[in-house]
Amino acid sequence: MSAGPIRFSEAAHTALRPATAARITGGFWAARRRVNAEVSVPQGPDRLERAGNLANLRAAAGAEAAQSGFRGDFPFQDSDVHKWLEAASWQLADGGEGPAEEELSRQVERLAGLVAAAQAEDGYLQTYYQLGPDARRWAEPHWGHELYCAGHLLQAAVAHHRATGRDELLTVAVRCADLVDARFGPGKDETVCGHPEIETALVELYRETGERRYLELAGHFVDRRGRGSLGDGPPEGSPGPRPGAPYWQDHVPVREATAVAGHAVRQLYLLAGAADVAAETGDTGLRDALVRLWEDMAATKTYLTGGVGSRHELESFGDAYELPPDRAYAETCAAIAAIHFGWRMALLTGEARYSDLVERTLFNGFASGVSLDGERWLYVNPLHVRQDDEHRKAATGDQNAHRTPWFRCACCPPNVMRLLASLPHYMASGDTEGLQLHQYASGSYEAGGGAVRVGTGYPWEGRIAVVVDAAPRDADWTLSLRIPHWARTYEATVGGEPVAERAENGWLRLRRRWRPGETVVLSLPLDPRLTRPDPRVDGVRGCAAIERGPLVYCLEWPDQPAGLRLDDIALAPGATLRAEHRPELLGGVTVITSRALCRTVARDGWWPYRDGGADSRGGAGGADVGSGGEADGAEVPEPVRVTAIPYYAWANREPGAMRVWLPVQDPPG
Amino acid sequence: MSAGPIRFSEAAHTALRPATAARITGGFWAARRRVNAEVSVPQGPDRLERAGNLANLRAAAGAEAAQSGFRGDFPFQDSDVHKWLEAASWQLADGGEGPAEEELSRQVERLAGLVAAAQAEDGYLQTYYQLGPDARRWAEPHWGHELYCAGHLLQAAVAHHRATGRDELLTVAVRCADLVDARFGPGKDETVCGHPEIETALVELYRETGERRYLELAGHFVDRRGRGSLGDGPPEGSPGPRPGAPYWQDHVPVREATAVAGHAVRQLYLLAGAADVAAETGDTGLRDALVRLWEDMAATKTYLTGGVGSRHELESFGDAYELPPDRAYAETCAAIAAIHFGWRMALLTGEARYSDLVERTLFNGFASGVSLDGERWLYVNPLHVRQDDEHRKAATGDQNAHRTPWFRCACCPPNVMRLLASLPHYMASGDTEGLQLHQYASGSYEAGGGAVRVGTGYPWEGRIAVVVDAAPRDADWTLSLRIPHWARTYEATVGGEPVAERAENGWLRLRRRWRPGETVVLSLPLDPRLTRPDPRVDGVRGCAAIERGPLVYCLEWPDQPAGLRLDDIALAPGATLRAEHRPELLGGVTVITSRALCRTVARDGWWPYRDGGADSRGGAGGADVGSGGEADGAEVPEPVRVTAIPYYAWANREPGAMRVWLPVQDPPG
Structure with missing residues (x-):
């Protein structure tokens, strides 16, 4: 079985199932994953130590004096540890052997041990509340993030169990989930958490343990949201803002919603969880709502x-x-959440468009979230930074504006780590007919009763060679x-022979009797x-x-004429766009150059x-609508040559x- | 002497001085001021009662049990009362006589009495802190707004004194100012307030009382800001956000700044105060910075x-x-603050451009802040609301999105009231040469040794008749x-004779020996x-x-084809723009109609x-830059006729x- 984030139950109602084995062995994503494995993930424990997350766990366990109280600003900080544990577990699932893997394994067991030790007798685990008055537990559903943190704990435990076969963390998760299940549900506490996340985690814990209560509780949380248990926010007199019900998707139930709304990560974590519920229950009403959203x-x-x-x-x-390029928030975590949701929809429906958008998000809005050296992060991923913006940003100390080694609210870095570490899981799927390649990365994939190897220089090159290593001997396979x-x-x-089949709805389906070793070449x-x-x-x-293949391009200042x-x-x-591969630039990128015009506008x-009227030709009472153009007020533009780089590689220089x-x-x- | 917000000292170094008498007797602004006087201002005490502001004052005075503590969410809520008192005082300065004026006078004395009673022995007055632990006083410069509230108290007291000649409130203000002066200044507490406002107020109190310490303290506050006493915000561990030093203009001293930055109202209140300081001190370095900003x-x-x-x-x-029309914040208070700043710059420099922008702001971004019936308010003044926005706004309960009778943070309504009540003050000025008309509203104005009467249908009509009622008999006058x-x-x-003079730098200066009753007609x-x-x-x-005269136009949904x-x-x-006056629409507006195209875009x-490339004409490796246009993906556009209304009148229907x-x-x- 593949050690990936999604492992449907046998009874699941989905068009496709994730590959049973998947490895990325070379090319673009292998390089990004290597940096993740060699730099980002190993740095995690130190970052978490410095930020106080580990001290909080030790304090909750009584292993460290807790006089100083909770360290950090946010109730959800334990989730950074959980997400790192999930990332490191998927990393271990890659199966490498050597000193680095041994050290990573030691760190995983150390941090998992801290988490286990911090858990209270009754299964409760959130140091923010454990280090404060007991009475606040479960009393602050809007901002407390208790079910959110529990969800990340469950996901970490499932990853740890799948990757290592060990069950210490799974035991912690089950105790936590049982506590949650004992408290929440129909006829019990019927509030939901201000931040969705528990839903998808409970479904995965159900898949891992077979305990159906977890699936039912996930379904309950999905259905309870949108019925006003959170509403606009805490009542008058409470500190904190009142963001309004859509912020946490409490304005309308998922199955009645017609538009995504509110906090993007909250919305998309919820939809990923709802997709998991729909996959396991076959609930077509829920599925239709998800397609619509x-x-x-x-x-x-x-x-x-x-x-x-x-x-x-x-x-x-x-x-x-409403998609302003300059003020785009486009949080790295929201890109990851969109990928989680999109991949579940691809598996649920079998439709290519979902993976199409996943590819775009992976190569652009997600990949931009981590620096090329794996050490610095973007929280916000704008599509336009003005010339003078840097000065303002420096002046305001806006940590979201530039890559930074860690954040006070550090949700994004371990989220990037866990997606990169589990990325092979998102490449291919299978069904009773055969295997589907959703993404193109050199590697090997087993699914749908067959196995293929992919070799490609994608996204720099459009040639994708797929060797069918195994397929049913006596039957057609797709x-x-x-x-x-x-x-x-x-x-x-x-x-070597052109295929007769034509792509339909984004899938080129090659159905035939395959000889082992037969090679398919797709040229994009x-x-x-x-x-x-x-x-x-x-x-x-x-x-x-400017785009090329799946890559969105941008102009960044260092590549332009001084x-x-x-x-x-x-x-x-x-003007003609010209592509040129520059192996020395930004880790090796294909740049695109073009003639452009520099319109120096005098103030x-x-x-x-x-x-802008045409000299009041219309006379009194009338003015002519000019035919437009940008030229008003501009001097005669000067030709220049500009160079575009892939968007994901921006913000790696000054x-x-x-x-x-x-x-x-x-x-x- | 004119009872207006600015009354320079004799020694002030300014090009111009406000009119010594000014009345608006008819036309656009008279109508807006009538609604202010008959609806908005009279409703104020009730709104303030319901919002808890008056209860806070009574509680601080010990006249009401204070068990329930401070009512409301914000430390600056007393300033709503002060601003209403200022507005009502300017209203009384109009000098009307009748039951309404008598009632208003009673309300002013009642609320002034509440304010006076709430003042502590030592002159301290801010109920938020008076109803909380003493230790917090002056300890929270970032968010406490103590000097901000003091500033509004001072302005209210000056208005009350100028309008009524009574000095009860002025006595309260002087005690407060003396407390502030005893605490703050060189060698004393050298922090500044998170929200500028005290600066302009102290200068005006200096002008009203002749007490030079107040001017010096204002200068101190202007110069101390930007030197890091506030910095990024409260230290780690404090609740509340850390907005960064530019938020409260603490990143650079005013005289070194090259760009306006941070919270718009804070920035512009500060600049208005700095302009007052520059006017009284003749500080040309400060003045140059203000021009630049x-x-x-x-x-x-x-x-x-x-x-x-x-x-x-x-x-x-x-x-x-960065001026997005949809996400424009454009707070009503910021428009008012820009008018305060701009008018001071107009007087300081004598340049027409400042009043040019004041006119634009008055007729558009300011006038939109209050409904035509004077009962509802806009906090945010966007330039674009999308078709489906209303639903989202209704769903989020976003009080800023639609007109509402009052706000939880009610800074804007009494701010609108005080500007409308004092508006005659912004129309005209004088100098040793004569009188300057900055704005065109029917009325009478005395300045620069002369007096004029203006009659005009502006902004609907471009004809402005100015009768020179008084001018020096034996000398040229301008x-x-x-x-x-x-x-x-x-x-x-x-x-009736065309003038030979031509406008220079925005001023048409007519210098001659005037006969009383002589009429100038300007046609715009x-x-x-x-x-x-x-x-x-x-x-x-x-x-x-679309614009017409000083008015910016907008398309609003009710005026368009169903x-x-x-x-x-x-x-x-x-297409040709056609103007048509519609006396029955929105209190009487000139609409503009135009042919337009409806581009129904299929999803x-x-x-x-x-x-958008030209069918890959460039072949492999190249794509042609299309020449653009909006038509991509659009169906053939359908001609329609659209009707634009003045922007200030939007949001007065559904x-x-x-x-x-x-x-x-x-x-x-």
Whole structure:
């Protein structure tokens, strides 16, 4: 069995099942995972020690004087430890052998031991409340994050059990889950947690233990939300803001909702959990709601990078088409949550579009969350940083604006670690017909009764070779390859011969009797392309973005001619985009260069708005609507050559200007 | 002497001085002021009673049991009372006689009495701290707002003294100011208040009492800020956010600052106070800094409506050119603060541009802050509300999104009241040469040794008649008329004869020997016009706005054809804007109609971004930059006729979609 985050029960009602074995052995993601394994994950225990998380556990266990009280600002800080344990467990599941793995294993057992020791007699475990007055336990559902932390504990325990076969942490999780189950449920405490997370964790604990109560409790939490048990927030007189019911998705039950809303991570953790419930129960009403909500998110509230959450205020989804590039919040955790949700929908429905968006999010809005060296993090992933922004950011000390070694609210770093560590799980699936490749990374995948090996230089190269190593000998078997929606065309061969099949709904399904060792080659077109937004996306009207394959590109200041202000750049009509691989740059990236125009705009007086009427041709009472263009007030633009890098690689040099969406200079009219 | 908010000392170093008498007798502002006087101001005491503000004062005075503690959520709530007292005092200064004025006078004395009774023996007065432990007084400079509240008390007392000649409240203010002066200053407590306001108030108290210590203390506060006494916020371990030093302008001293930054109201109250200090001291270094900061604000951080503060997050100025129309915060108080600052700069320098922006802010981003019936308020003044926004807003219970009778944080309503009540003060000024008309409202104005009467239907009509009622008999005297920057042209006559003079730097100066009763007629062109943004204003690229005279227009849903979605509208090339006065609509407004295009965009699949390259003409490795346009993915647009109303009048009907900036449909290419 594969040691991955999702392992459906035998009875689950899903179109696809995750691969039973998956390894990534080379290429883009192997490199990112190596940095994760060699730098990010090993640094975790030290970061957690410095931030006080481990001291809190020791204090709760009585192993350390607790006079100083809880260390840190947030009730959910134990979850950082749980998420690191989950990440490290998936890392161990890779099965490497050597001093590094031995050290990691020691650290895992050490931290798991701290967690176990901190657990109270009755199974309770959250040091924030253990180090404070008992009366506050379970009394602060809005901000307490008790079920949220329990959820991350459960996920860590499942990962630890799957990866190592050991059950110390699983025992802790089961005791915690039983405490939760004893307290919450129909006819018991019917509130829900301010931050969803327990739902998906309980379903996975059910899958791991077979204990159906956990699935039922997950279903209860999914259905209870949206019925006002949280409402707008704590009553008047309590400290803290009243963010409103949508913040924690308490304004409408999931199955009645028509739009994603509120805090993006909360919304998407909830939907991932609901997808798990739907998968195990076969609840089609719930499934239909999830499809509807995913469509709302994808079509109206997702950045080109796959990032979600348009507002800094309350870290929330904005309105439909409210996607400002500069003030994009696009929290790294929200990208991860969108991947969790999307992958569950892909498995539930078998549809390619979900993995299409997962790919986009992985390569862009997620990958940007960690520096190339694995040591620094982004919390917020904007698509536009203005020229002078760096100074302001430095002035405000805004920790979210630049990569930083750790955060006061450190949810994102261990979240990135656990997704990278478990990434092979997201590549392929199987069903009774065969195997589906959702993502393209060199490696080996077993699913649907067969096994394949993939070799590719993707995303830099479009050629993907798939060797069918094993398939049923005496029956047809289907290898399904996902054709990304950005691919204007593609070519596919089996044994060098073009295939007759054509992709339908994003899947190229090759059904035949396979000979072991037979090779499929899929070629995807990697011409750089310009992408235009829906005209309702007000924030990037009149702009285009450069993309190549699954990668979104951006202009970042160090790659441009000296002194060029990115805010003055426009793409030139008729310019050609040229791709060039630069192995020495940013760990090896394909850059895209283009001719552009630099529109130096003189600050003409004190007012930035200009009379745009056509010289009052209409006479008194009328003015002519000019045909537009950006040129008003601009001097004659100067041609320059600009160089775009993949978005995920930005913010790895000195802070400065960056932009994904570029104004397109209108032709002179 | 005029009873207005600013009364320079004899020694002040300013180009201009406010009118010595000013009355608004008819037209647009008279109507708005009548609603203020008849509805808003009289409702104030009841609103303050219901919100607990008056109970707090009674409790602090010991007149009411204080068991329930402080009522309300914010330490600065006394300032709502002070601001209402200031508003009501300016209202009394209008000098009307009748039952309404008598009742208002009684209410003023009643509330002034509550304030006086609440003051402690030592002069301290802030019920939030008086009803809590003594030890907290002066110990929380970041959030305590103690000097902020003191400032509003001082301003109320000055207004009360100027308007009524009574000195009960002035005595309270002097005791408070003396307490502050005893505690703060060089060599004493050198912190500053988290919210500027005391600076401008101390200068005015100096002007009213002649006590120079107050001016010196104001100068001290201006100079101490930006030197880190507040820094990023309270130390670790304290509750509450750490907003960063720019939030309260503690990142750089005013005289070194090059850009407005942080919380918009804090920044602008500070700059108004600094302008008062510069006016009284003749400090040219400070004055130069203020000019620089105003220019930064006007040229890069001001909405078309005059609103400022681009971010909901921390209610702050954003980066230069960060002016999103949908997420504009543009707090009503920030518009008022910008008017306070701008008017002081106009008087300090004599330059017309400051009053130009004041006019824009008054007619648009300020006037929108109160409903036409004077009973409901906007805190936030966006330039774009999406079609579906109303539902979200209703769901979140976001009180800032729609007009509401009062706010939990009720800074804006009494602020609007006090500006409307004192508005005549902002219309005209004088100097040794003559009188300057900054704003055009029917009324009478005395300044610079002369007196004029203005009659006009402005802003609906462009004709402004000015009768010179008094001027020096035996000397030349200058009547200066401000020519707004939006006026493409103008005509002016004296006694029916065109004038020979031409406007320079926004002033048409008519210098001559005047005969009493001589009439000047200024005609400003009121053709509707389209306005284009600087190309660096990313949030409204490709858009234009409709303006007419000083008014910014918007499309609001009730005025459009049934079923039309505003988000699908584009202005049509070649369309003509037509103005039509509609006396029955919204209290009487001139609407502007135009042909437009409705671009119904099918939701084509699940992804809102489209391949915009020219069919990969460039072949492998290259793509052609399309020449753009909005049409991608749009169906053939359908012609419709849209109707724009003045922005100030929006949100007076059922909530729904609104937008100021309209995409301009590119001509078919």
